[in-house]
């Protein structure tokens with residue numbers, strides 16, 4: 650048995666954000682068509698070390714994608730100089746059942762999560778979108794930025810974080826990385842209001858528990874991606890926006906209505922209901938559900954993530970690496 654081992658540098662060499670956006674679109678389409686088997690994530694507590702180990706697994710036959718992403722949450726790791734959320738993807742050959750690849754799960758999560766916003770933006774945002782507001786400048790922010798820059802001709806990015814220092818450092822780093830490549834100006838916004846003003850696209854990728862911007866300030870025709878809220882008590886999106894958006898889309902209905910506070914909180918209050926969700930992004934991609942129909946509509950997309958994104962993206966990365974001879978090999 651040959652196992653291909655891929656670190657972040659290998660993955661970046663063989664796979665672009667554009668590839669990832671396509672992989673996520675294909676994954677969500679398969680999911681919405683019922684062509685994947687994605688069981689509930691298995692969570693194991695490890696109380697001796699105050700840790701938790703999570704297993705996100707699934708199978709999508711048409712994509713030959715089978716595997717498990719192991720993500721652990723060990724808050725005390727920081728004291729040992731280790732990452733507190735280590736993640737590794739284990740990919741299995743669906744024909745033989747043999748493990749065929751092990752890859753960096755942290756980078757996989759970042760690229761597939763950025764790409765899912767990229768996919769939603771590509772399907773739903775106005776084609777002439779020029780101004781992008783990004784909320785949050787943590788570990789997930791870079792791929793969120795790259796994804797939107799990949800699918801729309803953005804000229805100005807306004808970054809907001811509760812830490813102005815982090816926002817400024819991020820804007821500077823991203824200017825070096827993407828400024829020339831995409832012909833874009835990236836600046837730190839001094840306030841949430843300044844970031845939202847005139848924004849055509851807004852992405853929130855924070856750990857906030859309450860709205861990060863005033864929904865009434867969102868201009869007509871804007872598209873919003875909500876990425877950070879993955880528990881019922883986390884919410885980044887102003888309830889006003891959820892209620893007043895013309896269309897509300899999700900990556901998976903199950904995830905959105907069971908995990909995301911952005912939707913659960915207004916549903917609990919009785920000001921929004923799950924049947925007002927326009928559809929899953931996969932249904933838009935397969936043409937079952939309409940996307941944006943006018944330049945004045947406000948569209949909102951909520952993602953909580955799914956193993957289908959991990960397995961399909963990982964399988965594509967593996968295939969690219971094998972065809973280009975990239976990565977280490979373990980023989981067993």
Ligand SMILES: NC(=O)c1ccc[n+]([C@@H]2O[C@H](COP(=O)([O-])OP(=O)(O)OC[C@H]3O[C@@H](n4cnc5c(N)ncnc54)[C@H](O)[C@@H]3O)[C@@H](O)[C@H]2O)c1
Nearest residue numbers: 762785786787788789810811854855856857877952953954
């Ligand atoms: N949808 C998905 O599939 C998916 C995948 C991975 C991570 N996530 C979630 O995305 C969120 C962000 O992840 P991360 O790794 O970048 O986190 P992080 O902790 O590295 O960074 C979060 C950033 O948000 C900022 N922030 C907090 N409140 C804010 C506010 N009110 N306004 C502006 N900025 C604010 C923080 O200052 C920090 O810079 C987390 O909640 C994470 O669980 C979602």
